[in-house]
Amino acid sequence: MKDNKETPHTEESKRKIGKSIGLNLNKEVANIFEISSRTRMKLLIRLMKDLKLGCSICGWDKAICDIHHIRGRKIENPHDHTNLMIVCPNCHRLIHTGKIKKIIPLSELIGDQWKSYYYAYIEKRKKIRSSEEVKQLKLEKENRRIENFTRLQTSIDLINLSSIDFSKRGWVGEVAKLIGITPQKVSNWMKRNALEIYETQCNKRKIPIRNNCN
Numbered sequence: 001m002k003d004n005k006e007t008p009h010t011e012e013s014k015r016k017i018g019k020s021i022g023l024n025l026n027k028e029v030a031n032i033f034e035i036s037s038r039t040r041m042k043l044l045i046r047l048m049k050d051l052k053l054g055c056s057i058c059g060w061d062k063a064i065c066d067i068h069h070i071r072g073r074k075i076e077n078p079h080d081h082t083n084l085m086i087v088c089p090n091c092h093r094l095i096h097t098g099k100i101k102k103i104i105p106l107s108e109l110i111g112d113q114w115k116s117y118y119y120a121y122i123e124k125r126k127k128i129r130s131s132e133e134v135k136q137l138k139l140e141k142e143n144r145r146i147e148n149f150t151r152l153q154t155s156i157d158l159i160n161l162s163s164i165d166f167s168k169r170g171w172v173g174e175v176a177k178l179i180g181i182t183p184q185k186v187s188n189w190m191k192r193n194a195l196e197i198y199e200t201q202c203n204k205r206k207i208p209i210r211n212n213c214n
Helices: 011-020 037-050 089-096 113-161 171-179 183-193 195-200
Strands: 066-069 084-087
Touching: 037 113, 066 089, 084 089, 113 171, 113 183, 171 183, 183 195
Parallel strands: none
Antiparallel strands: 066 084
């Protein structure tokens, strides 16, 4: 029997779940591990470029650096910036082997400067998303317009090509069946979309010509 105990979520998984169900993600973030790994990577690249950051130990800045947890991940608030350090892959390995003892935490290195970059990125993404949504809505609206026009034209063509006798009773039911609407809507539909047929043929009974013989 399976255990129904809930699996605890990390801060990152909570944010992903919140995003998937449409929760507000514009809350204050306390550290860079409260944002997605993809955004965190972009943020680090921007910080390294603009603030000329590199490895806290050797200064290497040829590519993205690692984030080292100074006192590990099992302490309280492990992602606090006083427990984080930017280091290159080589220095990261040397730290874990005990060959490097130097510590320069992220809080000391950049303070809260990273937040201005993060919120600027979020605002930019909002504008892009908003622009994309507007484009998508316009595209959907145009597609609906084309679809409705095509359907209307098809219905008019069906009526024109049909053998319905509009001078006789029963034409309403025949039109309704032909174009797929209820009989109650036929008259208004004809007035809007096939006015010429409605005015010239509908309900115009053919009067037989009688020969007056003396």
